[in-house]
Amino acid sequence: MGEEAHRSVQELAASLGALPPEFVRPEHEQPAATTFPGGAALDVPVIDLSEPGYGARVAAAARDWGLFQVVNHGVPSPVVAELQRVGREFFALPREEKERYAMDPASGRIEGYGTKLQKDLEGKKTWNDFFFHVVAPPAKVDHGVWPRSPPEYREANEAYCRHMQRVARELLGHLSLGLGLEEGAMAEAFGGGDLVFLQKINLYPPCPQPELTLGVAPHTDMRVAGSTRCTFLCRVEYSSCL
Template sequence: MGETHQSVQELAASLVGALPPEFVRSEHEHPAATTFRGGPAPHAPVIDMSEPGCGARIAGAAREWGLFQVVNHGVPPPVVAELQRVGRAFFALPREEKERYAMDPASGKIEGYGTKLQRDLEGKKTWNDFFFHVVAPPEKVDHGAWPRSLAGYREANEAYCLHMQRLARELFGHLSLGLGLEEGAMAEAFGGGGTVFLQKINYYPPCPQPELTLGVAPHTDMSTLTVLVPNDVQGLQVFRNGHWYDVEYVPDALIVHIGDQIEIFSNGAYKAVLHRTTVNKEKTRMSWPVFVEPPGELAVGPHPRLVTGENPARYKAKKFKEYQHCKINKLPM
């Protein structure tokens, strides 16, 4: 078992008064000061996947925003609701039970329960706990990292993952065609049946001074795609044209992030979205992202047909595990 620690969930329950200083972000990151409030704001595209022409809209959103929402995506609402139910149930477990699944990176256990109480480069912490594990492919799944005491947890995650595998193939197909490539080009480049799906649950408890802190600091995802289910508490923001914009909650929609690997594969045509998360004073925000990743040994680089004399390669091909190591440790790419 990993080393025990105080979670943000516990801190929020015991906190009286002001936010501890290690959570107070620099002024240039305060959500109250940096969120766009200057009139009508542009909204990230909401795309109906049942409509003709949705593929072109998906490709356009990947170029212009790096983020979009999809509706009529084929994932049944009861499947999503059950995923959310078992996720809420995990965070309602007693501390001792959650700690049974704690991460322990020192021993190589990187899946499991953890917290964002570690400091960033500026010595600041973020207001977030999480739980994550691989859900596909089967040979990479460690069910020992999954909570065994929660009725329905495994079934809910496996059912949802099947839909994510199908949806990822569809999105990869639209995005490949949008680059002028064969429909299967992107799926093949990212590992085909060996593509890794990692399910995460983010937990952001109520915060006494949400205007001063962040749930997650600004970043792009290392993944190919991230497909996210939010609850109805506002929190996700995207950076665009020099401003931070709220991503509005759309019932039954899934939020799709373009990650670093698609930006690399597309030689910069599609943009990995810079995003962050704010928190709420009264309500708990939760989200359920699935990170779709290449296998660690697979090298990803710009597709050869997207590299020309006028548009030379902007990125080096690199094994995904090497890319992860460089990004996590802030090393040159």
């Protein structure tokens, strides 16, 4: 494999004064075209999970929009901060250490450390590095691909996942009721205790021309190969300059 295949966006960002052409998105995908400059932004539903009766609003937002944002979800700020901390510490490791956990899609290994220096179908690249792995259920988890440095990585991920499982159960319960089903119907249909949770920690290094590129391009989230059950993809996203 060539040198570029091993080089991360993080390393590339440290040596650039201008954005390489392969990172420049088509004009309609550039950030200036997607942030509603000079006009009103779309009023995407925001659901406050601490308010009484929020379940009905969850069902309505799913029916009318197909997506919504939740706030006051009960995930403690220290849990989120710790997950971000271990993620930053991992990305600060030397390249050789990070590559011990590199994903290898050619061999079927989709979990681990990766970068978006690979081109998409339009010949473009996105501005991020990431770490991706299954966090639940235990039977699907391979701790062999999880970083051993920092040593708190596993504890931080598992603590965050427990809260994500709780939030997912609550939302699936309200969606079930909104469909006129028993509260546990959707969770059971999607696998019950075998519901798969995927964790993706994205790193967005400082960019010399952020108005021209994207950290995540338009996409459809994946599902676990060979599975007909529901998969939850939990993302933790932050800039390396924080």
